[in-house]
Amino acid sequence: MKTVLLNNDRSLSGRFYQFKVRLFSSLRFHQFIRKVPIIKYLINYEGGRIYDVMAGFVYSQILHSLVELDILQYLKSGGRSLSELSNFTKIEEDKTLTLLRSACALKLIYFKNNSYWLSRMGVQIIAIPGLLEMIRHNQLLYKDLDSPVSILKGKENTYLSNFWPYVKNIKSNLGSKKDNSAQYSKLMQTSQRLVAEETLDTFSLTGFKNILDLGGGTGAFLYEVNRRYPDIERSLFDLPDVINEAEKNKSSNKHFANIRLIAGSFLEDDLPKGFDLISLVRVLYDHQDDTAEKILSCVYKALPNDGKLLITEPMSGGINPSKSSDCYFSFYTMAMTTGKVRSFDEHKAILKKVGFSRVKKHVGSASFITQVITAEK
Numbered sequence: 001m002k003t004v005l006l007n008n009d010r011s012l013s014g015r016f017y018q019f020k021v022r023l024f025s026s027l028r029f030h031q032f033i034r035k036v037p038i039i040k041y042l043i044n045y046e047g048g049r050i051y052d053v054m055a056g057f058v059y060s061q062i063l064h065s066l067v068e069l070d071i072l073q074y075l076k077s078g079g080r081s082l083s084e085l086s087n088f089t090k091i092e093e094d095k096t097l098t099l100l101r102s103a104c105a106l107k108l109i110y111f112k113n114n115s116y117w118l119s120r121m122g123v124q125i126i127a128i129p130g131l132l133e134m135i136r137h138n139q140l141l142y143k144d145l146d147s148p149v150s151i152l153k154g155k156e157n158t159y160l161s162n163f164w165p166y167v168k169n170i171k172s173n174l175g176s177k178k179d180n181s182a183q184y185s186k187l188m189q190t191s192q193r194l195v196a197e198e199t200l201d202t203f204s205l206t207g208f209k210n211i212l213d214l215g216g217g218t219g220a221f222l223y224e225v226n227r228r229y230p231d232i233e234r235s236l237f238d239l240p241d242v243i244n245e246a247e248k249n250k251s252s253n254k255h256f257a258n259i260r261l262i263a264g265s266f267l268e269d270d271l272p273k274g275f276d277l278i279s280l281v282r283v284l285y286d287h288q289d290d291t292a293e294k295i296l297s298c299v300y301k302a303l304p305n306d307g308k309l310l311i312t313e314p315m316s317g318g319i320n321p322s323k324s325s326d327c328y329f330s331f332y333t334m335a336m337t338t339g340k341v342r343s344f345d346e347h348k349a350i351l352k353k354v355g356f357s358r359v360k361k362h363v364g365s366a367s368f369i370t371q372v373i374t375a376e377k
């Protein structure tokens, strides 16, 4: 173990910091404050939070077990006893009981009248579009995070970089070769609804006539655009294999029907022109700064004067980091090996560099789902 020496900062704040470190490192101090009423509660509260940070992986694996065993779905129709749940999961009663108690502790279910029932949180986990798929998909991220330090040190061959084929294609300049786009497109489509709703609640598209969704996947964002703004013309640009998937959606619903589909690569091809708004929905955070800059300067060239750009994706809190973006999405994109979650200021710096002006952050109500920036040519 490394020995860390306190530094020689003699300023008032430096000395206060060293005092705090010495005080809270002292076991005698801890024994003392356990007897002081209000401070005792504060310290216990922080102790509980430390425990949660330490045990977070176990909590999410409990959630994963509930999903994999279909327990939440099974409880949808009503309360079930331990033996019914044990029969359903084909797992011994005492182990089923362990799982059920842990899920009660996490308030995902509760126990009443000798049965287990879904809590409000449990119901929402089933109901939120795309969440069950994300919970299942997380297992891949956790395989990479088995060794987080390797990821921090730049491990290249990760499970997530294999799941997102265009990541590999960028690195090896392979362009858009045949890949598992059907698999990732489905994951994106199911999780898109909340992102689209939050984006369109946060930024109004009133007044726009013609929108291009760049890296738009199978069209879920443009679907929601059409539900709210039926008069806006919509085009979608994505890799050829993804466009093939989007094509299949066309006949499934009228909101998909009139989307103009354009196959290409925003890293290799000229972007189509004639749009007063270009959107990048969960696209930039897949890429490192140099690639993000390249995409943004192509967008700048494609837009008419006064044309607007809409960026919506999870963003870092910068000097006020948030758990969803600065923990979850930052490690997720790092495990992809090409990705990066950016703060508003980091986005703004690249946008200004490629020529955009009037860079604006729009404050929504659920920043853990997505955050919205617009900029003007």
Ligand SMILES: C[S@@+](CC[C@H](N)C(=O)[O-])C[C@H]1O[C@@H](n2cnc3c(N)ncnc32)[C@H](O)[C@@H]1O
Pocket (backbone or CB within 6 Å): 166, 188, 189, 192, 195, 214, 215, 216, 217, 218, 220, 221, 237, 238, 239, 242, 264, 265, 266, 267, 268, 280, 281, 282, 283, 286
């Ligand atoms: C994280 S997904 C987001 C999809 C969609 N916008 C959404 O939020 O559901 C990133 C999208 O960018 C597309 N993409 C990646 N590299 C691309 C490239 N070089 N040219 C065009 N699209 C690309 C992917 O195929 C994928 O659909």
